[in-house]
Amino acid sequence: MLNLNLRLMEEWRRAQTGLFGAPLDVESTMILMAITAIGAENLVRTGDLKNFEDLSTPINSRLLRRCNLSSIAETTGLNREMVRRRVVRLEKRGILVRDEDGGVLIADGISEQAEVLEAVRSQLVSMAATIDRLRKEGLVRHPDEAEHT
Structure with a gap:
């Protein structure tokens, strides 16, 4: 499992290098991951992912759960002030945006970049292999296998 985690992080570093010229610091990466996880929570909980399973359909931001600095800090375990500073830095780089209510979102188009899609595909392959x-x-064991033993 540790090897899997390291491979997944390496994929994000590779994608960030392709997108931004260099990988982001660990805290900024955690913040991006938290925003994605928090945002997707509604879709995952409802199971409403069928339209997005091939990764070619962008997810409308209105379908995502809103997150703010506090929810990012809670999810990552980072203190709120560090989250605020990193979010401001990521906003200046055009990676994050704030909505009219102060919610934090990944900027339009970032998630659809080829580097991100390739990282996600590669991660899915790595997870399946693991x-x-x-x-x-x-x-x-698969849940069906557990019932038969």
């Missing part, structure tokens, strides 16, 4: 290995080793 799960397959864990299943073969008997460390993870």
